Amino acid sequence: IDPLIEILIDHSVREEIKLRILSILGNYGVDTSDPEFAEILESAFEDFEGVMHRSTLDMLDSIQQDDEAIAFLLENFHQFPPEAQVEMVRQFGDTKDERAVKILEIFAEVDDKVVAQEAIKYLGKIESPKSYAALEQIIADNDDAEITKLAEKSMRILQLANVKPMPTEQRVSMLGDIYKVIMSFIDGKGSRVLWIARWIENSKLETLNLMLNTRVGIKDCYGASNMSKRQFDKMVRTMRTEIDGVELDYNYALKLIKDAMYQNRESASAIPIEFVLWKRILKGDDISPARYVPKWDNFVDNLEALKNDEDILEESYHLHDLEDFSSWFDQSPKTYDYWDELEKLVNSYRGKTLDRKIDDLLKRYAVEVFEPQRDFIKRNLELTADFLFHQPNRRDEAELALVAALNLELKSTLPLHEHPFIERMMDESLEMAELNMSHGFDVRVNPEFFD
Numbered sequence: 001i002d003p004l005i006e007i008l009i010d011h012s013v014r015e016e017i018k019l020r021i022l023s024i025l026g027n028y029g030v031d032t033s034d035p036e037f038a039e040i041l042e043s044a045f046e047d048f049e050g051v052m053h054r055s056t057l058d059m060l061d062s063i064q065q066d067d068e069a070i071a072f073l074l075e076n077f078h079q080f081p082p083e084a085q086v087e088m089v090r091q092f093g094d095t096k097d098e099r100a101v102k103i104l105e106i107f108a109e110v111d112d113k114v115v116a117q118e119a120i121k122y123l124g125k126i127e128s129p130k131s132y133a134a135l136e137q138i139i140a141d142n143d144d145a146e147i148t149k150l151a152e153k154s155m156r157i158l159q160l161a162n163v164k165p166m167p168t169e170q171r172v173s174m175l176g177d178i179y180k181v182i183m184s185f186i187d188g189k190g191s192r193v194l195w196i197a198r199w200i201e202n203s204k205l206e207t208l209n210l211m212l213n214t215r216v217g218i219k220d221c222y223g224a225s226n227m228s229k230r231q232f233d234k235m236v237r238t239m240r241t242e243i244d245g246v247e248l249d250y251n252y253a254l255k256l257i258k259d260a261m262y263q264n265r266e267s268a269s270a271i272p273i274e275f276v277l278w279k280r281i282l283k284g285d286d287i288s289p290a291r292y293v294p295k296w297d298n299f300v301d302n303l304e305a306l307k308n309d310e311d312i313l314e315e316s317y318h319l320h321d322l323e324d325f326s327s328w329f330d331q332s333p334k335t336y337d338y339w340d341e342l343e344k345l346v347n348s349y350r351g352k353t354l355d356r357k358i359d360d361l362l363k364r365y366a367v368e369v370f371e372p373q374r375d376f377i378k379r380n381l382e383l384t385a386d387f388l389f390h391q392p393n394r395r396d397e398a399e400l401a402l403v404a405a406l407n408l409e410l411k412s413t414l415p416l417h418e419h420p421f422i423e424r425m426m427d428e429s430l431e432m433a434e435l436n437m438s439h440g441f442d443v444r445v446n447p448e449f450f451d
Helices: 002-008 015-027 035-044 048-063 067-079 082-094 098-107 113-123 129-141 145-160 229-240 250-266 274-282 303-307 310-321 333-348 351-389 395-406 420-438
Strands: 178-184 191-199 205-213 217-227 245-247
Touching: 002 015, 002 035, 015 067, 048 067, 048 082, 048 098, 067 098, 067 217, 067 274, 082 098, 082 113, 098 113, 098 129, 113 129, 113 145, 129 145, 178 229, 178 250, 191 229, 191 250, 191 274, 205 229, 205 250, 205 274, 217 229, 217 250, 217 274, 229 245, 303 395, 310 395, 310 420, 333 351, 333 420, 351 395, 351 420
Parallel strands: none
Antiparallel strands: 178 191, 178 245, 191 205, 205 217
8 A cells, every 4th residue: 555655645647647546545445535644635636626627527528438437437436535526526517518417417326415416406507408307317216305306406497597308318228128137146244246237239238247235235336338248148157157146037136136225225335336327227127225025925835834844944954065055154253262162172071061061152152143143144044045936946945045044033932053054054154263273364363364
């Protein structure tokens, strides 16, 4: 990081290079919005507002034809301090250039309300039918009364300027059929990857690539446009060497995206700003946040009977033998503490005394480490069971996952450490801690290896 800072404050380095370095620093985890970083920015740019203005004019040309330029702009935008983000919106708006409508419409949809409001105000100052159409779309897509009211005010300003609501070319008109939808299984941290590819004009594909997380919602997003079928298929083959992906139905994927957006709202986690750009592949479809609740009646005749089937519940212990569950183990420092304690017990006791002490340890381990994760694990099992039910020839595994989830309900009388799936998960977690420590890796000492 230090060499990058040195380049940033070097007055012989071009401004556009410094802007790129800001983005790189953000990727390294540097909070460029920190007030302490303001001194570095002041030293790096003699006239930060002037730099932003010149950059704005250059970007207006780029973003008209190159979606990657917009993606790069958003990546940089995310790294800027809040006041610089607002200033960037103003720089685009002050041009009063019709070309700025495209990016202002994107800024109007970001989670930061100050930025969104500023973008909407400036849309009302660009006297163009495109601005009018953008404001109409914002009103149609928004359920925030304050944002809607501001957009309506900007529309009235345009009406007073005699701007007519002429039809403009919409991105949805360029969208063709869905080519492929591919999703990976949920990993131990509650994350999975979703890829959607859709035909656009000129026999090319546009892709939306998301990381969905059970706790956070949409955790990461990127996209690509004008890909050939060959390029996309090659990318999928490369992905499948690392992540086992399964093709699924587009409408099912939409429900999972809506669920992830709901979770972003519930967890107060901002949706990645890149989603504002690449979600256009979903235009015309309802993507309002909504909790997804699987309909088990579509797959199971008697849910209560399945839940009470002790043989199937016992068999859920072996779900961990499947590749789908290979990363379902706990990596918290507490697990490593319990492994240390277990190792001491094994070295100090024998026979029934050892068995009793291990049993006591596992009960405490279940209560301290896994009880707080009960709902998280249950939700992951539900979503995994649902995912398996949507695949051919995987009904047996789906039922095992569903039974495991149903028996994690709070009203269940089954002690957590005796739940077969959790029992195996505890074993896997402790064994992984042992394996990692035997190779010199301890999450309590070097957590960076476990990110």
